[in-house]
Amino acid sequence: MKIIIDGKEIEAKEGQSVLEAALAANVFIPHLCSHPDLEAKGGCRLCSVEIEGGSGAVPACETMAKDGMRLRVSGPEAEKVRKMAMELILATHPADCTGCPKYSSPCTSTWASARSAGEKNPEVLPMTTAIP
Numbered sequence: 747m748k749i750i751i752d753g754k755e756i757e758a759k760e761g762q763s764v765l766e767a768a769l770a771a772n773v774f775i776p777h778l779c780s781h782p783d784l785e786a787k788g789g790c791r792l793c794s795v796e797i798e799g800g801s802g803a804v805p806a807c808e809t810m811a812k813d814g815m816r817l818r819v820s821g822p823e824a825e826k827v828r829k830m831a832m833e834l835i836l837a838t839h840p841a842d843c844t845g846c847p848k849y850s851s852p853c854t855s856t857w858a859s860a861r862s863a864g865e866k867n868p869e870v871l872p873m874t875t876a877i878p
Contacts, residue, residue: 747813751775751795752820758811765793765806775806775819776828778835791831796821803827 749758751773758767768775779790787807794803798816803824806817818824 747811749811749813749815749817751817758813762811763807764795764809764811764815764817767811768806777807779807790835791827792835794824794827794831795819796824 747758747760748755749764749767750756751764751768754771754773756767756771756773758764762770765775765777775793775795777790777793779787779792788805791803791805793806795806795809796803796818797809798818803821803826
C-alpha cells in the first residue's frame with residue numbers, strides 16, 4: 747500500500763503504523779516514546795501528524811497506515827501538539843544529563859531526536875554526543 751507524507755509517496759506494509767512506515771522509508775517524524783529502550787508507546791505525542799480530511803493531530807506511532815492516506819508532519823495542529831508535549835517533557839526531565847545513568851547511551855540519541863522535534867531538517871547526532 748502507499749501513503750503520502752508531506753507530498754512524498756512511500757510504501758507501507760499491512761499492520762504497520764505511520765511512524766514505522768515513515769522511518770522504514772527514511773522519512774523523519776520526531777518521536778520519543780516508541781524508542782525500543784522505552785516501555786511506553788503513544789504517550790509522548792512528539793510524533794503527532796495531521797491526516798488530510800481529519801481534524802486535529804494524531805500520534806503516528808498509534809495510527810495504522812491505510813492505502814492512500816495523506817499526512818502532514820509539520821501542519822499547524824501537529825506542531826502545536828508537539829511543542830506543548832516537548833515543553834511538558836522538558837519541564838519534568840532532569841536538567842543535567844551527565845548525572846543520568848543513561849548518559850552516552852540510547853537515551854542520549856533519543857533526546858537528540860526529541861530536541862529536533864519540529865525542525866524541518868533535523869540533524870542525526872551520534873549516540874555519544876551530549877545533549878545541551
